[in-house]
Amino acid sequence: MEFHTWEPVYEAILTDLGYDREADEQARDVLAELVAPFDTSRLELTGQRVAIAGAGPSLPSETDRAAAADAVVAASTAADTLHDAGVAVDCMVTDLDKNPDTARELTERGVPVATHAHGDNVAAVREWVPRFDGEQVLPTTQAEPAGPVRNVGGFTDGDRAAFLADHFGAAELVFVGWDFDDPTVSEAKERKLVWAERLLYWLEQRRDERFDVLEGRRDGLTLWSADG
């Protein structure tokens, strides 16, 4: 994803959710000081059918679908649920706000962790990234990329997992553990999930694919540009 392509979407997210672009850039720069560039040969998804695991309540009943995929990219606590079910993950995507110790353990076991810095997680970045096996850290930002820190598109951990799999050449994406209409989430989380859904809708169009998770939902969806 070229940043100029992502930038209008990013601006719309900042406006909608009230985040500060400068704070995201500062967080990116903190992360950049703590990491080396990720060796992309450590994550091989080219041509694979990749399960994108979200952390919705449906995940425990869908772990077999993840196990059946060629590879699994897990968002945040989805990595724990899959681990408990005996399903190996090939990459974890996280902003370190829930289970940073899982991320640390995965890096030590040789699993890449796409570690995201943003304006509201700088303390976690400073605390946890130095404890990770640095070779397995794939540093990301939602702001303009700088130094070793990449921006492959996406916002929440789950949709960033999908954009990452796309970036690394996945042939097909299947979604497990995604519950957009989850009544148990907070209002803030609900607003983030609205963006996750829009971003997946954008990604499926870019890929000319039809994501299973969007079946029956497309009519109500608009891209950011249509929302102003």
Ligand SMILES: Nc1ncnc2c1ncn2[C@@H]1O[C@H](COP(=O)(O)OP(=O)(O)OP(=O)(O)O)[C@@H](O)[C@H]1O
């Ligand atoms: N019902 C759901 N509740 C929570 N996450 C969901 C749900 N459905 C899909 N997801 C996806 O699963 C991802 C991981 O969720 P989890 O609650 O573990 O993480 P999180 O660290 O709070 O995520 P984020 O910081 O991105 O909001 C979310 O980022 C989201 O993209």
Ligand SMILES: Nc1nc2c(c(=O)[nH]1)N=C(CO)CN2
């Ligand atoms: N500034 C900022 N950026 C984010 C945030 C957040 O809380 N603040 N949460 C995210 C996923 O939950 C992704 N990006």
